[in-house]
Ligand SMILES: CC(C)(COP(=O)(O)OP(=O)(O)OC[C@H]1O[C@@H](n2cnc3c(N)ncnc32)[C@H](O[C@H]2O[C@H](COP(=O)(O)OP(=O)(O)OP(=O)(O)O)[C@@H](O)[C@H]2O)[C@@H]1O)[C@@H](O)C(=O)NCCC(=O)NCCS
């Protein structure tokens with residue numbers, strides 16, 4: 091049978107491929123501090139790499155449906171926002187069925203879902219358009235006392251919702267510039283991605299870390315990530331030593347930067363967007 095060429099796939103197909111590839115590349119990237127990677131489960135007892143892959147693949151139809159909804163509605167507005175909310179909730183159910191109830195990618199569904207729709211509407215202004223969608227209030231969204239909501243109440247933390255509503259500052263101001271800088275310095279692609287993750291961690295109010303390890307854990311994540319970059323980044327021996335220290339410290343605190351991992355996937359998605367059009 092003749093293989094399909096890239097341009098014969100629909101835009102929705104290509105964006106769904108891009109989103110799932112970003113999730114798989116994030117999961118595979120190693121060594122990530124306290125996160126699931128090729129080495130092991132990090133700070134998680136209920137996650138492993140195979141589950142992260144299965145979860146990512148289970149989300150492909152959801153990302154395609156989100157892109158198709160954006161094509162159908164054609165503009166930022168409440169009808170599209172509420173369609174994305176419904177599709178996202180169904181996607182979460184598909185994820186939970188695949189993982190037998192483990193939350194692998196809730197934050198990623200939110201961030202990459204908004205970015206996928208935004209990439210259809212305004213490929214040159216993706217984060218701004220995603221922010222406009224995130225600012226609209228989905229009347230059908232349940233208001234559970236999520237981990238994010240609990241730490242927002244306890245510490246006044248800015249979580250996944252605000253990150254999107256502000257246009258993903260951790261991605262635009264930290265992750266993507268570091269990814270490009272490290273590539274320019276010939277760090278190698280895997281080291282450049284690790285550096286991008288670390289740059290996101292230096293400033294993020296990651297509600298996963300706050301929920302599991304409180305402000306002490308968040309401080310350890312932010313200062314430890316900065317120390318790796320200050321030592322020269324993941325491509326250098328001194329940076330690798332600091333990265334190992336950070337891994338040990340976060341594991342001891344049970345502090346998994348799951349929010350930062352999702353935002354690295356968002357970086358990789360945006361970085362590859364040119365190839366999807
Ligand atoms: C608006 C929502 C994002 C809901 O947000 P909220 O903060 O209320 O809910 P949470 O359930 O806490 O999920 C937010 C997830 O976002 C990631 N995250 C954390 N901090 C940030 C941040 N500062 N910026 C961006 N993203 C962030 C994070 O996801 C990752 O961690 C997950 C594991 O977390 P958790 O469940 O807490 O897990 P553990 O500690 O491991 O649990 P136990 O071991 O104790 O069991 C993992 O999934 C990563 O993805 C946060 O978890 C949005 O979700 C929403 O409204 N959804 C409804 C439907 C919808 O509209 N969908 C999208 C349409 S486009």
Ligand SMILES: Nc1ncnc2[nH]cnc12
Pocket residue numbers: 116117124125126127132134137142194195198346347348349351352
């Ligand atoms: N690699 C990873 N490990 C743990 N939690 C995550 N959430 C998203 N990616 C993750």
